[in-house]
Amino acid sequence: MTRIEVAPESLFGPENLPYGVFAPPGRPFRVGVRLGDCVIDLAVALDDSTFAATSLNPFLAQGSARWHEVRDRLLALAAADLPAAAVHSLAEVELKLPIEVGDYVDFYASLDHATNLGRLFRPDSEPLLPNWRHLPVGYHGRAGTVVVSGTDIVRPRGQRRTDSGTPDFGPSRRLDIEAELGFVVGAGSTLGQPIDIEDFGAHVFGVALVNDWSARDIQAWEYQPLGPFLGKSFATSLAAWITPLAALAAARIPLPAQTPEPLPYLRAEAPWGLDIDLTVHWDGTPVSYPPFARMYWSPAQMLTHLTANGAATRTGDLYASGTISGPEPDQRGSFIELSWGGTEPIRVNGQKRTFLEDGDEIVLTASAPGPGTRRIGLGEVRGRIWAARERDD
Structure with missing residues (x-):
């Protein structure tokens, strides 16, 4: 287990938690959230296959009640110990377009x-x-x-x-x-x-x-x-x-x-x-x-x-x-x-x-x-x- 330490002056603290799509070295793209200088793999941290997708679209399609439920869980996770396999350095991952743009x-x-x-x-x-x-x-x-x-x-x-x-x-x-x-x-x-x-x-x-x-x-x-x-x-x-x-x-x-x-x-x-x-x-x-x-x-x-x-x-x-x-x-x-x-x-x-x-x-x-x-x-x-x-x- 590991805990992500976030500098007090960071603009990406637990009150932010933006979503993106990233790939750890040698692994497929998947959905994560940024916390400080790290990316949390949501498929691992939440044990949810929705976030093993290569875009945010499957999660977004679940609607606003689901968005808020996941955010509440993430706010709790940001202050807790996480499985080491769920935490990646931002400097080491590859990022891609986070959504499949329809129009x-x-x-x-x-x-x-x-x-x-x-x-x-x-x-x-x-x-x-x-x-x-x-x-x-x-x-x-x-x-x-x-x-x-x-x-x-x-x-x-x-x-x-x-x-x-x-x-x-x-x-x-x-x-x-x-x-x-x-x-x-x-x-x-x-x-x-x-x-x-x-x-x-x-x-x-x-x-x-x-x-x-x-x-x-x-x-x-x-x-x-x-x-x-x-x-x-x-x-x-x-x-x-x-x-x-x-x-x-x-x-x-x-x-x-x-x-x-x-x-x-x-x-x-x-x-x-x-x-x-x-x-x-x-x-x-x-x-x-x-x-x-x-x-x-x-x-x-x-x-x-x-x-x-x-x-x-x-x-x-x-x-x-x-x-x-x-x-x-x-x-x-x-x-x-x-x-x-x-x-x-x-x-x-x-x-x-x-x-x-x-x-x-x-x-x-x-x-x-x-x-x-x-x-x-x-x-x-x-x-x-x-x-x-x-x-x-």
Whole structure:
């Protein structure tokens, strides 16, 4: 038997316990939870074959009552001696994508981000389009290109508008990030039956950091009239650890005022957001501190609107908040905002930078209030840019 010792300053103490999928050296992937710098093998610790699966989906599909029952057992285990076979050093295991992603939806829920882009793209018009304050704007992304943190990102190729107004084809010259928070659906819903805004907790299991990489030049040429396509679909990075909503109880805060009042289906009895602070690291340099507390549309409103037309959800579905930005220049969650469209370079390790170059590494980290004075951490999202690949023609 062994007991996991957790440093007092750790962001991954027993009040956190995020879930992931890991493989000990020479053994198959399985479900575990992180405690300090260790991973607990749940199939062994709980003697439950559900957690011998290679994704979280079988556990998530069991529903919210089961999620809470397992968390109660884990809270007790975190303070007890565990079988040595159930404890693994985080440094020695391999991590993989923790969920089988069914569908992926990306929203545009930050008022500050939407306002910044409106001012950049439509300087002579109102920054927000007429529908923005009435519904959570979003689009369907590509689930098959959601990758786990640490996966290298190949610079995408596509059509880019030239100065003559006609396109050419080649690697993106304006490769960007989007610092976001993702929400993982555990219990799906029936086709034709919208999810009521008060039922959010029965369907969403937890949250994870997301970097929705964006090729701004490809996107700018292709997005009218149907919206994002190749400029977004080449890669979306997801953290290896899913933080359960139950760990974020102390991070709930009132939602900022919404004007005008949303339509009835988007009104909650006590609307709430999350007080989560992000940091964007560019080649090791912190360059931005986006605050999720500023988000205009709530996680529950996003899910309710996503299903308002009767669209079904499935276990493992992922939806993300869209870029998280604040009102201050150092709170912008994308480089198109930080560099103001490339006109105001950012200083990174003594160099002036605007968009991503080959070899750059981006790391997103985040923390939130936990019980008492403790804070809890979200699993990081890391990705390095590799040069575009030539076509086989």
